[in-house]
Amino acid sequence: MSTVLTQQSTAMPPCQATCPINQDVRGYLAAIATGDFRRSLELVRETNPLPTICATICAHPCESECRRGQADKPLSIRALKRVAVENGGPLAPPSRVSSRGQKVAIIGSGPAGLTAAHDLARMGHRVTVFEKDAAPGGAIMSYIPLYRLPRELVARDIDNIRALGVDIQTGKALGQDITLDELRQQGYEAVLLSLGLPVSRGLNIPGVDGEGVLLTLSFLKAVNYEGYRLPPDKTVIVIGGGNVAIDTARSALRAGAKAVKMVCLEAPDEMPAYPWEIEEAAEEGIEMNCSWGPKQIVVQDGRVTVLECMAVKSVFDEQGRFNPSFHDDRCTLIEGDIVILAIGQASDVAWLPQQGVALNERGQLAYDPATMATGKEGVFACGEVVQGPGSAVRAMSHGRQAALAVDAYLRHETVAFEEPFPLSQLDERVKSEVKGVDRQAVPLLEVSRRVTCFDHVDLGYTPETGVKEARRCLNCGNGAQLIADKCVACLTCVRVCPYGVPVVREAGEVDIRADQCQACGICVGECPANAIAFRMAGVEDIPQRLEAALAGGKKEVVFYCSYNTFYLRGADTLATVGIPCLGKIDVKHLLQAVALGAERVFLVGCADADCPYHRTLDWAHRRIDTARTVVQQAGLSGVTLHMLHLEPQQFAALPQHLSQAVQEAAHSEEQND
Amino acid sequence: MIKAKHKSIASIGDMLAPYRRVLVLGCNTCTAVCLAGGEKEVSLLASTLRLRSTINGQKKEFLEFVVQRQCEPEFLEEAKGLIQGADAVLSLACGVGMNCMAENFPDKPLLPGNDTTFLGLSTELGLFTERCVACGDCLIHLTGGLCPLARCAKRLLNGPCGGSEEGRCEISKDVPCIWQMIYDRMKALGQLDRLSEIVPTREWSMNDAQGPRSFVREDLRVQVAGGG
Numbered sequence: 001m002s003t004v005l006t007q008q009s010t011a012m013p014p015c016q017a018t019c020p021i022n023q024d025v026r027g028y029l030a031a032i033a034t035g036d037f038r039r040s041l042e043l044v045r046e047t048n049p050l051p052t053i054c055a056t057i058c059a060h061p062c063e064s065e066c067r068r069g070q071a072d073k074p075l076s077i078r079a080l081k082r083v084a085v086e087n088g089g090p091l092a093p094p095s096r097v098s099s100r101g102q103k104v105a106i107i108g109s110g111p112a113g114l115t116a117a118h119d120l121a122r123m124g125h126r127v128t129v130f131e132k133d134a135a136p137g138g139a140i141m142s143y144i145p146l147y148r149l150p151r152e153l154v155a156r157d158i159d160n161i162r163a164l165g166v167d168i169q170t171g172k173a174l175g176q177d178i179t180l181d182e183l184r185q186q187g188y189e190a191v192l193l194s195l196g197l198p199v200s201r202g203l204n205i206p207g208v209d210g211e212g213v214l215l216t217l218s219f220l221k222a223v224n225y226e227g228y229r230l231p232p233d234k235t236v237i238v239i240g241g242g243n244v245a246i247d248t249a250r251s252a253l254r255a256g257a258k259a260v261k262m263v264c265l266e267a268p269d270e271m272p273a274y275p276w277e278i279e280e281a282a283e284e285g286i287e288m289n290c291s292w293g294p295k296q297i298v299v300q301d302g303r304v305t306v307l308e309c310m311a312v313k314s315v316f317d318e319q320g321r322f323n324p325s326f327h328d329d330r331c332t333l334i335e336g337d338i339v340i341l342a343i344g345q346a347s348d349v350a351w352l353p354q355q356g357v358a359l360n361e362r363g364q365l366a367y368d369p370a371t372m373a374t375g376k377e378g379v380f381a382c383g384e385v386v387q388g389p390g391s392a393v394r395a396m397s398h399g400r401q402a403a404l405a406v407d408a409y410l411r412h413e414t415v416a417f418e419e420p421f422p423l424s425q426l427d428e429r430v431k432s433e434v435k436g437v438d439r440q441a442v443p444l445l446e447v448s449r450r451v452t453c454f455d456h457v458d459l460g461y462t463p464e465t466g467v468k469e470a471r472r473c474l475n476c477g478n479g480a481q482l483i484a485d486k487c488v489a490c491l492t493c494v495r496v497c498p499y500g501v502p503v504v505r506e507a508g509e510v511d512i513r514a515d516q517c518q519a520c521g522i523c524v525g526e527c528p529a530n531a532i533a534f535r536m537a538g539v540e541d542i543p544q545r546l547e548a549a550l551a552g553g554k555k556e557v558v559f560y561c562s563y564n565t566f567y568l569r570g571a572d573t574l575a576t577v578g579i580p581c582l583g584k585i586d587v588k589h590l591l592q593a594v595a596l597g598a599e600r601v602f603l604v605g606c607a608d609a610d611c612p613y614h615r616t617l618d619w620a621h622r623r624i625d626t627a628r629t630v631v632q633q634a635g636l637s638g639v640t641l642h643m644l645h646l647e648p649q650q651f652a653a654l655p656q657h658l659s660q661a662v663q664e665a666a667h668s669e670e671q672n673d
Numbered sequence: 674m675i676k677a678k679h680k681s682i683a684s685i686g687d688m689l690a691p692y693r694r695v696l697v698l699g700c701n702t703c704t705a706v707c708l709a710g711g712e713k714e715v716s717l718l719a720s721t722l723r724l725r726s727t728i729n730g731q732k733k734e735f736l737e738f739v740v741q742r743q744c745e746p747e748f749l750e751e752a753k754g755l756i757q758g759a760d761a762v763l764s765l766a767c768g769v770g771m772n773c774m775a776e777n778f779p780d781k782p783l784l785p786g787n788d789t790t791f792l793g794l795s796t797e798l799g800l801f802t803e804r805c806v807a808c809g810d811c812l813i814h815l816t817g818g819l820c821p822l823a824r825c826a827k828r829l830l831n832g833p834c835g836g837s838e839e840g841r842c843e844i845s846k847d848v849p850c851i852w853q854m855i856y857d858r859m860k861a862l863g864q865l866d867r868l869s870e871i872v873p874t875r876e877w878s879m880n881d882a883q884g885p886r887s888f889v890r891e892d893l894r895v896q897v898a899g900g901g
Contacts, residue, residue: 486712488701488702488705488706488711489706490705490706490707490708490711491706491795492708492798495797495798496798527713528705528706528708528711528712528713528714529701529705529711529712529713529739530711530712530713530716531712587717588713588716588717588720591717591720591721591724592720594724595720595723595724626717630717630720630721630724631724633681633682633683633721633725634682634721634722634724634725634728635725635728635729636724636725636728
């Protein structure tokens with residue numbers, strides 16, 4: 001049993017374990033839920049050097065693993081990161097944590113290179129990034145469409161990396177403007193190659209060399225960098241079914257295409273693009289032609305007129321490998337004026353052997369994933385150039401590993417990468433008890449407007465919506481913690497938990513399963529042996545915060561549900577103590593308030609429908625009743641305790657609601673007398 | 674387990690009148706489990722008494738401590754200093770623990786904070802009910818494992834009486850008739866015929882008729898050196 005407990009108590013919530021850079025999602029969501037946007041951004045920044053970029057375009061694998069998703073819809077995590085980024089700043093730029101001081105050169109300033117630069121600079125190394133393009137950012141700057149990522153957002157993250165002392169030199173290509181030998185001569189002790197995949201894959205079919213056939217990466221780059229627009233009245237055919245193909249199609253529409261048609265080998269449910277990207281493209285009127293393979297591009301008078309396609313029999317063979325087969329006799333003609341190939345990307349490394357860096361038998365950059373080292377001493381590689389295509393956050397993770405590998409090399413040590421250990425899934429009983437709370441929709445720019453311009457489509461949450469969404473988080477693994485030494489095995493926790501989380505193990509030991517706990521806190525207030533501690537912030541420190549709140553002889557104190565902190569305005573003069581759901585209030589807190597001199601004690605909970613927990617307000621009521629009995633038995637006639645239920649927006653007028661509650665209580669007492 | 678509940682604050686207050694420095698001493702076994710003697714109860718009671726003392730201008734001092742079991746002298750050792758430093762001990766143990774306390778600290782006033790009620794169980798959260806009277810002569814093999822002495826208002830050994838109606842006892846509709854339950858259980862066990870045998874009068878000498886009860890396990894007794 002103890003092994004299980006140890007593992008689960010060190011395990012990461014699935015969102016965090018799945019995130020390639022292991023962002024403390026639970027932590028920053030809890031901060032948002034309690035209105036502490038600054039703390040949320042601090043937590044995001046602890047592990048994320050590109051918070052603004054990730055808040056905007058991250059593929060958010062965390063959401064697929066979110067445990068609320070097992071019982072309800074998952075948290076909208078990327079949109080919440082944006083709430084942190086937009087409302088949590090400005091923060092001071094990140095700072096160095098040590099000063100090792102060795103010189104490191106990084107070639108390429110995409111997400112992998114920038115992350116490595118950030119991490120190595122924080123470790124104290126002197127880092128220079130060489131970027132061949134005119135602006136840093138790599139694929140993010142070149143290929144991500146402006147409607148998904150306004151460029152001023154990229155600048156924010158890059159400025160913070162520069163603030164760490166990282167020198168980013170643009171317009172400097174390795175092999176052309178600078179060589180590895182020169183870098184060595186200039187005192188760089190390690191070089192990291194994060195070259196990305198800058199080459200569009202072509203297609204070997206007739207007509208592909210014709211005018212009007214474009215490659216996606218150069219098209220996207222021209223649109224993004226130079227504001228390239230298509231000639232008027234052109235129908236564009238985009239070949240490909242991945243995310244870049246969708247970006248291409250949606251960019252073409254905005255760049256002036258009359259119509260855009262996508263053609264891909266895959267059936268709709270096989271397309272590699274993310275479902276939400278496909279959906280947004282369809283909303284914009286982009287035509288999807290699935291399960292068709294290009295046969296030839298018909299060119300007449302030097303101009304593209306038609307793409308001839310064959311029906312796809314299957315995309316993958318029996319071994320699951322990409323190996324498309326076609327019905328030769330079933331063809332279709334798709335008319336269009338311009339064809340853009342968006343069928344994949346490749347690296348550009350053929351020149352590397354001239355720099356002394358070896359390629360493997362397949363012509364790719366050779367590197368050892370365990371050490372990130374290439375065949376040349378002191379030269380390392382990371383990101384898509386060695387990993388193949390993937391998300392920005394995956395590349396960032398690889399950049400982070402590379403930074404550790406380079407640092408270890410510079411210290412003549414070996415590096416080992418640790419795999420995170422995720423919390424297990426919710427069991428059936430617990431899952432069935434999770435209370436459904438609507439996921440807040442992320443508002444998007446109106447379709448009619450967005451197809452005409454490159455304005456940011458994703459409008460993001462307001463702070464209010466963000467708070468509402470964040471409180472849906474189940475706080476996985478961050479709830480009750482049994483203090484085994486103090487447990488008297490009375491089984492009260494087993495009996496009060498609405499989710500069936502505490503269980504009796506062999507030899508009569510009680511186990512409050514950390515991996516299953518929903519952090520409602522009811523058990524904490526009921527345990528007769530004070531044998532349950534709480535992991536989530538804002539619970540164990542209630543006595544200290546209460547003391548601080550009542551310092552100076554205040555006679556009123558408000559315990560309120562801190563999930564509504566954000567709405568709490570005009571209450572600055574009150575002594576307040578926020579608790580993340582009043583289910584975590586204990587009679588001892590109420591009596592402590594009285595002992596500290598409070599004459600009026602208020603418990604202010606949100607209206608039940610908004611509470612993500614079961615019966616917590618009911619327990620809060622019982623506790624205030626117990627406290628009232630104690631106060632009465634003690635003969636404290638001047639002390640009153642009040643319970644209020646308020647809608648979140650009513651928190652803005654808290655003082656008025658409190659005086660009303662006092663008046664009502666006095667009135668009902670008079671009547672009882 | 675032994676069940677107990679707090680005395681009223683008023684009666685505790687009366688008992689405390691002569692003492693200024695009082696140790697509220699909890700017990701982490703039976704009374705902790707029945708929510709009357711664990712760390713939380715000790716702290717709640719002490720808080721209440723402090724508040725009461727403050728408004729009465731009494732300036733009393735209430736110390737808090739919880740031992741594993743007050744009915745074992747060895748467990749009282751760790752509280753020895755606190756006990757000796759207090760004017761009186763307000764015990765939240767059961768009567769057994771309180772007696773043990775008093776015997777081990779002969780010059781320390783011992784005040785009961787709890788009323789020890791019965792041997793029973795928590796049938797549901799917040800509801801405690803009696804199951805055993807510790808009669809010293811168990812005969813529940815004859816009654817389907819259910820004790821009529823503890824659970825029949827008339828302590829009948831050959832029930833039910835005429836007051837059993839639809840499975841409820843005549844003293845209250847909230848009280849199930851244990852003899853109905855015994856009947857149902859014997860039926861389920863296929864042993865209904867055994868109920869036609871009359872259970873003879875109990876040997877009450879096993880109970881308290883001969884004064885305080887005790888028993889000896891000779892195999893475990895240690896002879897005092899030089900004795901015998």
